[in-house]
Amino acid sequence: MSNAEEMKPEEVLRVELEVFRREHRDLDDAITALEQTGRADQLQLRRLKKQKLALKDKIAAIEDKLTPDIIA
Incomplete structure (x- = not known):
């Protein structure tokens, strides 16, 4: 079993x-x-900025998954 298989989600x-x-x-x-x-x-700058924005969205989605919901 590899390390990736042993890691928790x-x-x-x-x-x-x-x-x-x-x-x-x-x-x-x-x-x-x-x-x-x-x-x-x-054109290259626009592509890099678009890629950076997509990464920002992925980061935000993962942070949302890791942060427990707080019910007010």
């Missing part, structure tokens, strides 16, 4: 969350670097 979500956060930061750094060159390809 919540642990898997936490690992995925960390991976997505790292990818989000990397995209942010790449976008910033491209913008600072002053000659960034606008």
